[in-house]
Amino acid sequence: MPHAAPADPPALQLSRWLPYRLFIVAARIARPLQSYYGERFELSQPAWRILATIAERAEASASEIAHACALDAFSVSRGIAQLVQRGYAVRGRARADRRRAAVSITAAGRQVFDDIARLGRAIEDALLAEVDAAQRAVLDTLLQRLDAASAQIEAGGWPALLPQAGR
Amino acid sequence: MPHAAPADPPALQLSRWLPYRLFIVAARIARPLQSYYGERFELSQPAWRILATIAERAEASASEIAHACALDAFSVSRGIAQLVQRGYAVRGRARADRRRAAVSITAAGRQVFDDIARLGRAIEDALLAEVDAAQRAVLDTLLQRLDAASAQIEAGGWPALLPQAGR
């Protein structure tokens, strides 16, 4: 009898492929939220994330924000500028190291944040409406795993995933 | 004793907010893949999705593709143009209705698809490496739920989520 040939991997099917499925859900959720804060408060996606970040801190430097929001330094800088221009944040200087910014939210900014957060919670509620407690717990665990794994994937880049280095 | 005040909703915390968590994972996964097919085959994200879609069909019209890839008609048109230019797809006309395109993958296109799909599977494997069978099953169920819910969310837009219509 012949040697067992290495089994052909199943063809990749877009609609069943985990990264695509995640992406679609994420994109569909983002749209209504984005149109909300875009039309209503003229905020970009980076600006909204930054607003959410400074809403939970007294002060934040640009690099702290960049880390918390998964944004690069350029986007953070521009996002902060947008928030400052609209009166939703103020720039200061950190006492210790005066290169660092010390960005904080204003009262107006907090109002805007609360408004958008209401929609944010509504979206989350709608997503989880028919998901029971047990499943929610699994979801949380899974997201932790996916978060850790995706961080590694990004850090390594594609060469780490195709050790044979492709032809 | 005073009436029970409606409990304040917990403040929205970006890092614990489901849409953000999904988005981060999706974005981090997309990056290495995108840099792979971008650098290697000069494909845009729409073009890669279209390639994956026509890889599983004999022929597809632009609108079929748009539906399968969650892309608008413009992006599909441009994506197809890119694939045709690179020799990965050919445009024809559908026999029945000659307005419709009949796009199909070429041999070269299939080779490229197989190559990228290898990385795609590697990414999926890396994501699920430490997720056991039971959890994978739950993940699948959850994604179906999230998919359905997100479709509704997108269809309704934000007004459907904030019935009181915001001040």
Place this chain on the structure above:
DNA sequence: TTCAATGCTTGCATATTGCAAGCAATCGAC
């Protein structure tokens, strides 16, 4: 004191995107 490194910002050149307008083929009403 000097020079490199850090933190952030700005400007510019380059994609991406969204939308109006277009063309060709088909369908429906007459």
Place this chain on the structure above:
DNA sequence: GTCGATTGCTTGCAATATGCAAGCATTGAA
């Protein structure tokens, strides 16, 4: 049939976003 509306797709242009080089101010190290 034939005329106008509709559908399917494409193109061009304007607005937008993104990536990157270069800049400034501050700090730290030698």
